[in-house]
Amino acid sequence: MLSLIEPRLDAAGSIGYKRSTLQGAGEGKAVMGATARKVQSKSVASRQYAPYLEATWGIKNHWYPAAFSKELPERGTKGVAIAGHEIVLRRARGKVFALQDRCTHRWVKMSDKPLRVSDDHMTCWYHGFCYGLEDGVLKTIVGAPSDPLIGNVRIRTYPVREVSGIIFLFVGDEDYQPIPPLETDLPIRITDVPNPPGYLLDREGYVRGIHRTANSNWRLGVENGFDPGHILIHYDNIIIAATERKVFLGAEPITADAVKMIDEPDGPKGIMNMYYDQTAYRLVQENPVVKMKVHGRVDYPARTSMYLPGVLLVENWPMQDWAQYEWYVPIDDKRHEYWEVVVKTCANDDEREEAEYLYESAIEKIALRDFNDRDIFAREAMQQVYGTGLGWDKEVLCSMDTIIVGWRKLVSQHNRGIQEPPERAE
Numbered sequence: 001m002l003s004l005i006e007p008r009l010d011a012a013g014s015i016g017y018k019r020s021t022l023q024g025a026g027e028g029k030a031v032m033g034a035t036a037r038k039v040q041s042k043s044v045a046s047r048q049y050a051p052y053l054e055a056t057w058g059i060k061n062h063w064y065p066a067a068f069s070k071e072l073p074e075r076g077t078k079g080v081a082i083a084g085h086e087i088v089l090r091r092a093r094g095k096v097f098a099l100q101d102r103c104t105h106r107w108v109k110m111s112d113k114p115l116r117v118s119d120d121h122m123t124c125w126y127h128g129f130c131y132g133l134e135d136g137v138l139k140t141i142v143g144a145p146s147d148p149l150i151g152n153v154r155i156r157t158y159p160v161r162e163v164s165g166i167i168f169l170f171v172g173d174e175d176y177q178p179i180p181p182l183e184t185d186l187p188i189r190i191t192d193v194p195n196p197p198g199y200l201l202d203r204e205g206y207v208r209g210i211h212r213t214a215n216s217n218w219r220l221g222v223e224n225g226f227d228p229g230h231i232l233i234h235y236d237n238i239i240i241a242a243t244e245r246k247v248f249l250g251a252e253p254i255t256a257d258a259v260k261m262i263d264e265p266d267g268p269k270g271i272m273n274m275y276y277d278q279t280a281y282r283l284v285q286e287n288p289v290v291k292m293k294v295h296g297r298v299d300y301p302a303r304t305s306m307y308l309p310g311v312l313l314v315e316n317w318p319m320q321d322w323a324q325y326e327w328y329v330p331i332d333d334k335r336h337e338y339w340e341v342v343v344k345t346c347a348n349d350d351e352r353e354e355a356e357y358l359y360e361s362a363i364e365k366i367a368l369r370d371f372n373d374r375d376i377f378a379r380e381a382m383q384q385v386y387g388t389g390l391g392w393d394k395e396v397l398c399s400m401d402t403i404i405v406g407w408r409k410l411v412s413q414h415n416r417g418i419q420e421p422p423e424r425a426e
């Protein structure tokens with residue numbers, strides 16, 4: 001039977017269904033009935049994570065990476081967009097400042113044409129409004145130093161933390177207090193296994209990476225990152241074939257222990273795929289129906305976990321003893337900045353040199369690019385329907401998606417606010 005049941009929005013904005021003409025009337029009726037029941041039960045399920053479904057522009061009042069330190073040299077200026085916030089970064093006397101990237105005078109973006117007249121001000125290139133880097137208050141106007149506006153208008157500022165070569169910003173409500181430590185919005189330090197991989201904030205860590213823009217909503221990036229079923233898209237990546245890694249076809253949860261919630265008091269909130277416990281997860285090696293088997297001979301269950309506000313940890317990836325962190329930073333409702341960062345603990349300069357060699361000669365090329373290019377492809381493919389808003393209703397999730405539903409509920413419970421679209425934000 002060939003049938004297509006397609007959702008459409010009616011004039012009132014509610015979702016109805018139209019039937020294509022590819023089947024007979026009797027068949028179509030039966031299929032429509034089944035689909036309607038499915039959609040109804042789906043809407044019941046999705047109510048359990050309704051705030052997540054509203055978070056098209058991201059979740060607010062969290063720490064997000066904005067730039068690598070090396071992207072902002074001394075006296076440098078850089079514009080970024082995070083969850084609809086336009087922000088200008090500026091480094092002065094070694095310290096990083098973050099301010100609203102719109103001048104209150106005529107609302108141009110100051111980062112469009114950086115103008116530096118002093119190390120104390122963010123100066124607008126158009127008519128010379130000079131805002132204090134620390135507080136955003138208008139301190140002077142280059143051509144009107146007696147203007148009564150001086151001292152009486154301001155642009156907002158954002159809390160900054162620069163660590164391990166990454167500039168993080170706390171993005172959300174300007175009056176949000178108290179601002180939680182950055183560590184609460186990062187993956188936990190792994191301690192429950194022998195030889196745990198490196199931790200981002202360790203001083204002896206070697207940290208490198210890239211970031212690039214992907215054309216999908218941030219949630220599709222997150223859900224792709226730790227999806228136990230998506231490993232199929234990596235079946236023939238260079239890093240898999242060249243290292244003879246046995247990468248499973250998919251992971252079926254057997255018991256509730258397959259998924260572990262991480263909910264530390266005043267600490268990170270996350271969810272972990274317990275791949276190391278194969279009494280809890282069945283890592284599928286073979287599917288006789290399609291006569292498909294994993295290649296390779298080296299078992300390689302790299303454990304994954306995801307934390308608010310959308311940061312992934314992959315242990316022992318892309319190499320043993322390394323860790324890969326990924327962020328899916330909302331830019332707007334249709335794009336996210338995809339951050340791929342690898343960390344290796346190094347005890348001395350020789351180890352650091354070796355890490356550098358591996359990164360430059362292999363890791364960026366075959367892991368961060370060749371391997372993760374497939375992930376961007378998958379997210380952008382999902383965006384075609386999720387971008388209309390209908391994917392959340394149309395999807396038919398399977399057993400491998402258990403942790404994804406868990407993630408949606410976790411975000412719904414622990415977010416510090418749902419980001420409003422820019423036109424509704426302060």
Ligand code: FES
Pocket residue numbers: 103104105106107108124125126127128129
């Ligand atoms: S638009 Fe910025 S000073 Fe006029």
Ligand SMILES: [Fe+2]
Pocket residue numbers: 224225230234372375
């Ligand atoms: Fe992937």
